[in-house]
Amino acid sequence: MNRFDYVRPRTVAEAVAAGAEPGSAFLAAGTNLLDLMKIGVARPARLVDLNHLPGLSSIEALPDGGLRIGAQIRNADLAHHAQVVRRFPAVAEALLSGASAQLRNAATVGGNLLQRTRCSYFQDTASACNKRAPGSGCDARGGDNRLHAVLGWSESCIATNPSDFCVALAAFDAVVEIEGPAGRREIPLRDFHRLPGSTPDRETDLAPGELIVALRLPGEAAGFAPHSRYVKLRERTSYAFAVVSAAAGLRIEDGRIAAARLALGGVAAKPWRATAAEAALVGAAPGADAFRAAAGLALAEAKPSGDNAFKIELARRIAVRALILAAAGTPARLPALPASPFAPIPGGLHG
Amino acid sequence: MVEVHRLRHGSNAGQPITRRDGLLKVTGMARYAADNHPPGMLHAVIAAARIARGRVAALDVAAARAHPGVVQVMTPGNRPALALHPDDKSVPFSFRMDLLQDDRVRYAGQPIAVVIAETLEAATEGAALLAPRYEAEAVEVTLDAPGAFVPEAVGVGAPPEEHHGDMAAGLAAATRRIEATYETPMQFHNAMEPHGVVAAWDGDALSLDMPTQGFALTQMRLAAMFGIPAEGIHIRSPFLGGGFGSKLLTGPQVLGILAARLVGQPVKLVLTRAQMYGPVTHRAPTRQTLRLGAAADGALTALHHHVRTATSRFDDFIEPAAGASHTLYAAPAIATSYEALRLDTGTPGFMRAPGEASGSLALEVAMDEMAQACGMDPLDFRLRNYAEVEPISGKPFSSKALRDCYAEGAARFGWAGRPLAPRSMRDAEGRLVGWGIGTATFPAMMFQAEARAEIRRDGTGLVETGAHDMGQGAWTAFAQIAAESLGLDIGQVEFRSGRSDLPSAGIAGGSAHTATAGSAIQAAGEQAIARLAELALADPRSPLFGADNIGVVARGGRLVRWDDESRRDSFADILDRAGLESVEGRGNASADAEAASRYAMHSHGAVFAEVTVDPDLGQLRVTRLVGAFAAGRIINPRLVKSQYYGGMIWGVSFALHERAALDHRSGRVMNADLGEYHVPVNADIPSIEAILVEEEDPHVNALGVKGVGEIGITGTAGAVANAIWHATGVRVRRFPVAIEALMG
Structure with missing residues (x-):
């Protein structure tokens, strides 16, 4: 089998140290990473398992009326959290429109921010892809690219970010809290992901070893x-x-x-x-x-x-x-088909 | 011969009993092929080509072999010899296989090596370590490729051109003509259970756990390939996680058997989901051109159906997409024709309703377009052109309750009062709503089958035939037929099936399994009862002694005198007095050539669809589906409805979802997983109903059963497409329907 080390840090500091080692990848739910490992797109030398870290699994009310959400909170738990539904309904709706119930039960807030693109050329290791193999080219250009980017793309890469959650987070000024080898810092979510430019392999502002520990939704957004x-x-x-x-x-x-x-x-x-x-x-x-x-x-x-x-x-x-x-107006209850045009339309389309 | 009256009674055929294997399945106890782990078993993993045409120039076998746990790497250099070339097609229903015969690559996903290891993980990594180097050649994978030719045959031996009447005269007589071209994509088999095998050799005897839709054909081909006796090949296939035409013997399964031969140990080989998109057949893409002429009164004067499709570079399977035009609508002139291309893909093959699925989509949309041109309601237009006899042959139908299907389906759906003009209906919130209809059709076929029945001294029955439960409910429906044929309660009958060492049940395909194997079971049971009756009627101690000319019926474990129910004799008593452990009956079934020469035999149906479309965004949903089907006698209404639901959902998939995205430069399928190759999810099917329309068919076979496995997909895709037009006014002719086609 493809051999890799597996480490289970007990503290955030240990996780950051282990994550800073070359070849490391953080493992949360693995709903994306493990799939990519199976198809050979990701081949980390070391998995740093975050599932046993203390202090990353709570949702706290903030003095400004916002929420601080631990990075290990599961998508489903966040989407059904009473304060999220009441104060940040679009965030809940975005979460519930993504993936399947099984995936939402497993996937984490931190992991969702690091979802890789679904570009089929990125996922197919026989294709040229500057994101997966810098400098190899982009087979999505001139290929099956009906669903690719129309904004911010470059000659190097035309892939899109697949997250629904992040769209709502960007709209409502969420802030990403990060622990890293150089200490704690924060980045607004809207600045967290990068456009491809000539380095599409660098997808976020995270440096090696930096770990997302929490996400803040500001009270102002409520x-x-x-x-x-x-x-x-x-x-x-x-x-x-x-x-x-x-x-x-x-x-x-x-x-x-x-x-x-x-x-x-x-x-x-x-x-x-x-x-x-x-x-x-x-x-x-x-x-x-x-x-x-x-x-x-x-x-x-x-x-x-x-x-x-x-x-x-x-x-x-x-x-x-x-x-x-x-x-x-936000509906009193989240629709049964969240985010769907087939959810009830208050007032109708032509009313 | 004693006259034994047929009896249909409560607990058996015709009853909606639940699946007898249901508990096993919902508890995970049903044992599928890949659940088997014989002692000493190794795991084999296929390395698949990432180019679509060319040759494998190098494989790093040493790297793979050096990986811990890897036992052997099978390549063209060391693959065990075969008695027959993998390209041999002498056994019926054979297609050319890729069994490491050389270094050529003929399609993306073709097996190029097999790694055998102690664990699945080691074999998987070993396959990755082979790091093949290719010499790639330019590929053609689209219907725009050059080199179209007229195929020798389409489907299974059908002529590539057929016609009746005078097409030129028919078109000339028309006051309205339409010509339109419809495109359907390449679709891939995605049964929940991928193809696999657990193979173990003992000398020249071969033991296989392997999903298959045909034991005898598989044994025959394996025997020929390996040069071994067919009797020594034992296959167990109690359950298939779906077959849909893809699970006759496939190349990857043979590679597993070869791997076991090579290492001298049992081997398991199972395809990954991604590996399903290559070597196990697919539905060919089509580009179909329909030319219709109609007179002022809406009567068709001409129907021409031309199909452009594709097969592989190295073998022939031509999707028989024009077949539906031979049978569905009366027209004085009908012509069908084909042209085909050779593409750098695997060979297409049978995929649920091969031909009719894509062909009826094009035909049903063309009929809708002509109804529109004639200003007629699409159902009225179909009734106006109702075929009283099979148009292409002039033969009467063995039975055809299609009018009842239209009527019952339309009533249930609420079709009456449908406005003719598109964009006429909206839901409460302003979304566009449309209604469409499609006619469903599929031939009623028969293959060959045998069965054995026994009545045992304890009064119970035993019935055996090597049938195939693909999920359709064979374990249940055949047991119902068996119980009925023996006059026993279903709980009193042991039904053995799913193994190759039983009498052959033929193939589970062509929607003919229940008809064929069921007829054999019925005949076997009747013979066993007849033998028992002979014993009783000749025995002076039996209450039935001397009833010869009056006859008896079998009911509840007894023979009962037809004219006097008080005179009865139990199976157990008859055998006990005769000093016999059991009596046996044998039955077989095959097509009645005489009946087939006189009658056209088809199942029919009518599918009604409602779609709702967001007028600004193009997002659409099939909000209601009603299908009414007539398919002769129904053995188990519950199972049959499930077959119709499954078919209709596949029809929605055909219209809206399924499409293999081939990179036209590399020839690789770029969406080879169920996340990106879309099939409908529950939320796509909010409301679905199937109506079982009564139909008696005295000609089709002894049971009167026509088959229900494939017809549901036909008609449905057309109904959805026509509903989209009715909702939006947009006539989509390329499938699956894309969101941008409906943005308005």
């Missing part, structure tokens, strides 16, 4: 709770990655948008926060016209990376839909 949604288009009703998706939040005061949050998924190597669109919405009356204009701004820089020009228009439309649904 102000969007009455008008927060995540919407996702996919090629089957469940257990499929996003073709495109959007997280939107609005704060509406006196019939005007006082603040807006918008991020897109399935369009780039990172969750795509659309700040220009958000700025344009401030002061506008919530409505289709304002939303269309904002969505246009969000996709202004988009260009196809292959047979995927349709995704640009589709991303515009999903952004508009997410904003419409957010404006209509």
Whole structure:
């Protein structure tokens, strides 16, 4: 078999030290890493098992009204946590629209931030892939690339980030808490993932040994709770990655948008926060016209990376839909089909 | 011969009893092939080619052999000799195999070596360490490739061109004509249980645990390949985790048997999910062009169905996609034709409703397009062109309750009042809603089967035939037929099956297994009862003595005088007085050539679909499905409904989900896993109903059974596609339907 070392640190400090050794990979649930090891895409020399570390599995209320979420919290537990559902409903909806129930029961918050792309050329070790084997080229260019990136891609790499969770996190200004060999630091989630440029193998801002220990949702983001949604288009009703998706939040005061949050998924190597669109919405009356204009701004820089020009228009439309649904109000209960266009639409599409 | 009346009674055939193997399955106790671990067993793993055409220039066998736990590496250099070349096709239903005969690569995923090790992990790593170096050649894997030719035969020996009537005259007579081209993709077998084998040799005797849809054919081919007697090949296949046409003998399984030969120890070889996308056949892609002509009153005047499809470079299987056009609709002129390409893929093969699945999709959408052109309701248009006799042959149907299918399905679905124009219906929230119909059809076939029945001195029965439970419920349906044929309660009958050392039940394919093996069981049981009756009627001590011309029936473990129920004799008493341990009956079944020459034999159905489409986003969902099917006599309504559900769900998959994404440069399947090769999940099928329409068929076979395994997929994909048009006004002709096609 492919031999590797397995270490089970007892403290975060031990984990960081072990993780800093060359060839190490952190193991949380393994829902992505173990699959990649089986197909030969990941071949770590050492697995550093995080499952027995103390202190990474709690959700704490913060003085500012936010939440601090331990990196080992499972997706399903987070999605059903009463404070998350109440204060950050779009985050819960995004979580529940991803993967399958079995995977959500296992997958962790920290691991989700480090999900690798589903680009089939990345997963196929016989294909050229600059992300997997720097300098080898990109077989996705000119290949089967219908679902690849339309924003922020480069000649080196056109892969997308597959996470639903991260789209909502980017929209609502989540902060990543990191322990590393040089101590503790924080990165806003929206700056955590990198665009490919000429180094698509460097996917995040993490240095070797740096470990995600927690995620913070700021209390300020809870102000969007009455008008927060995540919407996702996919090629089957469940257990499929996003073709495109959007997280939107609005704060509406006196019939005007006082603040807006918008991020897109399935369009780039990172969750795509659309700040220009958000700025344009401030002061506008919530409505289709304002939303269309904002969505246009969000996709202004988009260009196809292959047979995927349709995704640009589709991303515009999903952004508009997410904003419409957010404006209509967060439903009292999460819909049975979270994030689906087939979930109930308050007021209907033409009402 | 004594007259033995047939009796159908409560507890057996016709009853919706639950699966007799259900408890085993839900508790994980059902033993599938790969669950076997004979002592000393080694694990074999295939190394599969990552190019689609060329040759293997080098393999690092030394590196693989040096890996701890690796016992042997099988390559073309040391593969045990075979008596027959892997390309030999003399045994029926044989396809050319890749058994390490040379260093050529003919498709991506082709086996190029087998690593045998003490553990699965060691064999897997050994296979990775082979690090093959290839000399690759340019590939063709799409229907745009050059070199189309007219195949010699399509499907299993059918002619590549058929016609009746005058096509030119038919088209000339039309007041409306349509011509449209439809594309279906390459689809791959994804049975839950991947192909595998546990093989053990003892001299020239071979013991196999292996899922198979045909014991006798598998024995025959293995015997010829290895030059060993077929009687020495023992195969156990009590359960298959799905077959769908892919589990006749396959090359990877033979490689497992060869590996066991090479190392002289039992070997297990099981394909990974990714390895299913290559050597175990697939459904060929098609590009089908339909030309229809219709008169002003909506009567078809011409139907031309041309199929462009593909086979492999090295073997022939031509998807018989135009077959449905021979049988479904009356037209004075019908013509079908084919052209094929050779691609650098594995050889396509039988995949649930081969031909009809893709062909009925194109035909049903074309019929919908013509109904639209004629301004007619699509159901009325189909009824207007209802075939009273089989159009291509002029033969009457052995039975055809399709009108009842249309009527019962339409009533249940609520079809009446459907607006003609598309984009006419919306749900409460403004999403577009559409309704579509598709006609389902599949031939009723018969193969050959034998069965043996015994009535034992304790009054119980034993029935044996080497049948195949692929998940469809053979253990249950055949036991019901066995019990009925013996006049016993099902609990009083021991049913043996799933092994090659029993009388041959033929192949489980062509939706013909219940009809064929069931008819053999029925005949065997009837013969056993007849022998028992002879004993009783000739025995002065029997209450039935002298009843010869009146006859008896078998019921509840007794023979009962037909005209006087008080005169009865138990099976046990009859055998006891005769001093016999048992009586035996043998039965066999095969196609009735005389009936087949006089009648066209098909199952039929009507599928109604409702789709809901988000008008801005193109996201769609099949919100309702109703199928009404007539397939002769139904042995077990519960199992049959499950067959229809499974088929209809596959139809949804065909219309909306399944597509092998081939990289056109490398020829590799880029979505060779169930995360990315989509099939429907539960949430895709919110509402599904199957209606069993009554149909009696006195000609098709002794049981009157037509078969239900494949018909559900036909008609359904067309119904979904037509519902999409009705919802959106967009006529999608390329499948699966992509979200961008419906963005509006």
